[in-house]
Amino acid sequence: EVQLLESGGGLVQPGGSLRLSCVASGSTFSSYAMSWVRQAPGKGLEWVSAISGSGSSIHYIDSVKGRFTISRDNSKNTLYLQMNSLRADDTAVYYCAKKTAPTGTYSFGYWGQGTLVTVSS
Amino acid sequence: EIVLTQSPGTLSLSPGERATLSCRASQSITSSHLAWYQQKLGQAPRLLIYGASSRATGIPDRFSGSGSGTDFTLTISRLEPEDFAVYYCQLYGSSPIYTFGQGTKLEIK
Numbered sequence: 001e002v003q004l005l006e007s008g009g010g011l012v013q014p015g016g017s018l019r020l021s022c023v024a025s026g027s028t029f030s031s032y033a034m035s036w037v038r039q040a041p042g043k044g045l046e047w048v049s050a051i052s053g054s055g056s057s058i059h060y061i062d063s064v065k066g067r068f069t070i071s072r073d074n075s076k077n078t079l080y081l082q083m084n085s086l087r088a089d090d091t092a093v094y095y096c097a098k099k100t101a102p103t104g105t106y107s108f109g110y111w112g113q114g115t116l117v118t119v120s121s
Numbered sequence: 122e123i124v125l126t127q128s129p130g131t132l133s134l135s136p137g138e139r140a141t142l143s144c145r146a147s148q149s150i151t152s153s154h155l156a157w158y159q160q161k162l163g164q165a166p167r168l169l170i171y172g173a174s175s176r177a178t179g180i181p182d183r184f185s186g187s188g189s190g191t192d193f194t195l196t197i198s199r200l201e202p203e204d205f206a207v208y209y210c211q212l213y214g215s216s217p218i219y220t221f222g223q224g225t226k227l228e229i230k
Contacts, residue, residue, distance in 0.1 A: 035219065037166075037219075044209065044221060044222075044223050044224045045158075045160075045166065045209055045211075045221040045224075046221065047217060047218070047219035047220065047221065050218060050219065059217070059218045061217045062217070095165055095166075100168060100171055100177070105171055105172070106153065106154045106156065106171070106172075106213030107156035107168055107171040107172075107177075107211065107213075108156075108158075108166075108168060108211075109168050109171075109177060109178075111165035111166055111167070112165065113165055114165055
């Protein structure tokens with residue numbers, strides 16, 4: 001069974017930084033593109049960033065470009081999200097999500113339990 | 122940017138009834154790029170349907186997806202108590218590469 005375990009959330013002041021991690025179980029981590037999806041309190045889901053299995057292709061939503069950096073270490077089965085210049089509207093539960101299959105699918109079949117990021121003074 | 126609009130915002134039904142949830146895209150999309158998720162309070166989303174009509178592993182057959190072009194539907198044929206939750210559609214596109222609808226809350230009447 002695939003398991004994704006996020007960590008690194010917490011309370012940070014506006015303008016501060018946090019680094020989220022997501023450790024994946026299984027031996028095929030490097031075959032899968034991964035994403036971060038967030039959910040502000042009481043709101044819907046918002047995709048934030050994606051990275052290909054090799055790390056060579058990266059995408060961001062416009063609101064985080066230049067502030068957030070996604071990366072992965074396939075030797076450690078770990079996905080990261082470095083978040084800088086945090087703003088109040090970045091407050092959310094951040095989920096890591098794994099594609100349903102390595103190729104030919106466009107959905108997230110596996111999700112972590114989420115880690116809460118609160119940006120407040 | 123393609124926008125997904127879900128309707129209704131809230132759907133009030135009783136167990137045993139049929140639920141029909143809509144997801145409309147602002148322009149025609151590839152059906153294989155459309156998915157549906159269920160999210161219960163305090164939990165991560167769960168994939169229900171991918172490719173507009175294929176059930177994910179372990180999803181009961183009372184859940185079905187259909188549609189093409191701009192109009193897509195998630196149908197729950199006979200509601201069970203555990204089906205009351207929030208449902209999201211999701212699109213794989215170009216910019217941004219993934220988009221979610223705003224969600225439909227399915228509540229007990």
